[in-house]
Amino acid sequence: MISVLVVDDQDLVRLGLRTLLTSEDGFTVAGEAADGLTAVRLAATLKPDVILMDIRMPGIDGLEATRRIVEFSDTRVIVLTTFERDEYVFEALHIGASGFLLKDTPPVTLLDAIRTVADGGALLSPSVTRTLIREFVTKGPRRVVPHPRxxxxxxxxxxxxxxxxxxxxxxxxxxxxxxxxxxxxxxxxxxxxxxxxxxxxxxxxxxxxxxxxx
Missing domain, CATH: 1.10.10.10 (Winged helix-like DNA-binding domain superfamily/Winged helix DNA-binding domain)
Structure with a gap:
C-alpha cells in the first residue's frame, strides 16, 4: 500500500486527488495539507511514501517545503505544476524533488507516476527529462556552477x-x-x-x- 500526502491550497484539487487515490487499490491518503508549513510537519509525523506537492501556497511555498522535507526524510516528492506559469521546475528538481507533473495529467498517468516514484524509480523518462529541463534552461542565460563533488x-x-x-x-x-x-x-x-x-x-x-x- 502506497501512502500519499496531498498538498495543495485549493480544496477542490485536494478533493479530486483524494477521490482518485482512494478509488484505486494499492493507495491510501496519509493526510492533506493546504500550506507548506503543514506539509513539512505532516511529512515528519506521517512519513508518507510519496508527497504530491503544489508550488504556490501561503506561508512557505512548495519549493521551500520540498527543500525542508528532503533534508530529513526519504519521502519522494512529486511537484505539481501548471508548467506555463510556474517556472520553478528546474529548481524543484535541483533541491531534491523526484520530478514533476502537470496538473492536467491524466489520472492513469498520475497513478503510474506515483507507483514509479514509490518504487524508487525516476519519475521522468530520460527523453522527457531532457525536453522539460531544456525548456527552462534556455529561457535565459545560465551560469555554470560546477557541483562541489x-x-x-x-x-x-x-x-x-x-x-x-x-x-x-x-x-x-x-x-x-x-x-x-x-x-x-x-x-x-x-x-x-x-x-x-x-x-x-x-x-x-x-x-x-x-x-x-x-
Missing amino acids: LGQLTEREREVVALAAEGLTNQEIAARLVVSPATARTHVSRAMVKLGARDRAQLVVFAYQSGLAT
Missing part, C-alpha cells in the same frame, strides 16, 4: 552523465560507448551516489549546472 567523477562517469543529460537510456548509453547495459547502469549509479543525486532527473540537473551538458 564533480572532481570525484572519473572521465567515463562524466561522459556517462553527459549522455544521460542528452536523454539517452542506459541501453543507448551502452551502445554509444560500446559497453554492456549493465556497465552503463553501474556508471550512472556510481555517478548518482558521488554527486548525491536522488534520481536520474536530479542527475541531469547537476549535469546542466556543472557544464557537462549544454
